[in-house]
Amino acid sequence: MSDPPLLKLANHPKRKRTVRTAGQTLIHGECVTVMRSMDDESFDVVCSDPPYCAATKGASSKSVSSAKKYTSSDAKRQFHAFEGDYRDQRSFTVWNAIWMTEAYRLVRPGGAIACFMDYRNLCCVIDAMQVAGFAYDGVVPWIKKQGRPRLGWFQTSQSEFVVVGRKGMVSRDQRRCGPKSLNESAPRQRIHPTQKPTELLKNLLSFRDDWQRILDPFAGGASTLVAASELGRHATGIELSTHYFELAAARLRSVSSAAKAA
Numbered sequence: 001m002s003d004p005p006l007l008k009l010a011n012h013p014k015r016k017r018t019v020r021t022a023g024q025t026l027i028h029g030e031c032v033t034v035m036r037s038m039d040d041e042s043f044d045v046v047c048s049d050p051p052y053c054a055a056t057k058g059a060s061s062k063s064v065s066s067a068k069k070y071t072s073s074d075a076k077r078q079f080h081a082f083e084g085d086y087r088d089q090r091s092f093t094v095w096n097a098i099w100m101t102e103a104y105r106l107v108r109p110g111g112a113i114a115c116f117m118d119y120r121n122l123c124c125v126i127d128a129m130q131v132a133g134f135a136y137d138g139v140v141p142w143i144k145k146q147g148r149p150r151l152g153w154f155q156t157s158q159s160e161f162v163v164v165g166r167k168g169m170v171s172r173d174q175r176r177c178g179p180k181s182l183n184e185s186a187p188r189q190r191i192h193p194t195q196k197p198t199e200l201l202k203n204l205l206s207f208r209d210d211w212q213r214i215l216d217p218f219a220g221g222a223s224t225l226v227a228a229s230e231l232g233r234h235a236t237g238i239e240l241s242t243h244y245f246e247l248a249a250a251r252l253r254s255v256s257s258a259a260k261a262a
């Protein structure tokens with residue numbers, strides 16, 4: 001079957017390379033193209049962190065580097081730009097609905113989706129998740145211990161959100177509640193400008209024992225895969241940027257060697 005026109009227009013590359021460590025798989029490619037090659041119900045949960053497309057006005061804003069936009073002074077270095085951070089709000093909603101529709105097919109009944117977003121495009125993710133078929137189940141706030149101060153206004157950039165949804169009914173046989181909020185600082189030592197803290201991801205994923213097979217369509221610096229590895233679970237990550245794929249692969253290999261040596 002040929003790719004639908006939307007993806008043809010975007011001229012995405014086909015799958016290029018796969019790196020495997022014990023339990024974790026990192027694929028270099030475009031997530032919708034790669035997800036379409038995967039079997040139905042292969043995962044328990046999709047843990048995703050797409051480009052936020054915050055403060056963009058469509059194709060004209062492609063010139064604004066994602067690296068510059070999301071790099072805070074604490075990182076004290078210049079990052080390479082990453083892919084896909086240019087859509088305006090309307091196209092961002094449509095695009096999220098496209099990849100989330102694949103995510104819905106790939107999650108087993110009773111499985112779930114979690115998607116990071118900040119206050120600016122939260123509405124797009126909530127809408128798209130439901131278009132894709134998931135039952136929207138609310139947001140878990142990520143309260144950062146540090147963040148850009150905004151003098152004279154609410155500190156809205158001190159938090160981000162994890163939008164959560166489920167595919168059908170989730171079994172309620174486990175007696176643990178999920179976290180009310182996630183409270184971590186963004187890592188100072190990072191390989192990706194929007195890298196999520198490993199502890200935060202472990203906290204998010206570990207409360208359900210039946211989330212053993214994890215998919216991250218936007219792997220970035222492979223934080224989800226590292227968290228899964230530390231939890232003894234299996235994760236598959238997909239990353240489009242060649243630069244970040246290489247860095248993520250190196251990080252994954254070093255985590256795997258350290259675990260073997262321990």
Ligand SMILES: C[S@@+](CC[C@H](N)C(=O)[O-])C[C@H]1O[C@@H](n2cnc3c(N)ncnc32)[C@H](O)[C@@H]1O
Pocket residue numbers: 029030031032049050051052082083084085192194195196197217218219220221222223224238239240241244
């Ligand atoms: C917000 S970052 C993810 C950061 C990651 N969670 C971490 O902790 O390092 C989003 C990533 O998705 C990648 N990306 C954007 N569009 C993509 C696509 N269509 N398929 C696969 N990866 C994509 C970008 O290159 C970027 O590295």
